Amino acid sequence: MAETTTPCTSDALPRDTVDVVVIGGGAAGLNGALMLARSRRSVVVIDSGTPRNAPAEAMHGFIVLDGTPPSEILRRGREQVRQYGGRVVFGEVAAAEPAPVSPDGDLRFTVTLADGRSATARRVLVATGLRDVLPEVPGLAGHWGHGVVHCPYCHGWEVRDQPIGILATGPASVHHALLFRQLTEDLVYFTGDTSLDEDTRARFAARGIRVVDTPVREVVTGEDGTLAAVRLADGQVVARRVLAVATRMRARTEGLDGLKLPMEDLPEGMGRRFASGMAGDAEVPGVWVAGNATDLVAQVGASAAAGALAGAHINALLAAADTDAALAAAQAGASTS
Structure with a gap:
């Protein structure tokens, strides 16, 4: 479950301009903040306290940390960011937008919380994730995050050898x-509103995958509260312990309209x-994007790595901007002496 956000931190928003505000306190945001804080940048993380993987009991597929509860990873991540002087502030972003540039011509942004x-x-x-x-x-x-899963690499080992159903949502469901x-x-494949060509049906048959074309009407919960079956439109009940669903993934965009960040659709309705560049740089100067907000299929490790890369890139460009400002000030001083 997601952690309560009200009493978790004494960190406050600073009155002075900081080097970087990170919007989102998941693996990408915290790792980006860690890189920046270790480079002695003033950084503030705005964390809504609602991570995507909150329903999951453990995070998998990340060496050393495999099996660690998501809440524990985030708790330790926050502590590490704070250890280097970074701040973590809980709240919902209501608006983020460019502000007037500084006297030396450097960029400025204002991030306003709902309170x-x-x-x-x-x-x-x-x-911000997805x-x-x-x-x-x-x-x-x-049953989301327990009997209903989306990723074979995140949950597959835990549901192995169980009766699994694939609830088809599009072409990706075949894979x-x-x-x-x-x-x-x-394994049973419920086609739903999708269609299967004869070649795919033959491939499924060769692997012993049963195909059910009758639409699923509802998911049946057992007396113990776990997923027990699906009921079809004709009344038939098919016993299943797990349903795998390829979800539609949407980057979290709340409060970010003022940044005017470009967005793009993935193929096949995924x-x-x-949109962002290799290091997370966006088309909007001064803004970077990292993690699931731009890479919808990234797991925790990949999201953390993307945050680190973006943080390093931001620091490098800030170092160049600091040098430009220092040179301009030195030249201005020399010209008046």
């Missing part, structure tokens, strides 16, 4: 089925993300 607090920064790192959009099947959302077939011999 009215605000901070001014020279640069912004957007690491939201998973599930199909509108009654009973499905209640999903082949990956989950590696984990169980009891989702919508912020």
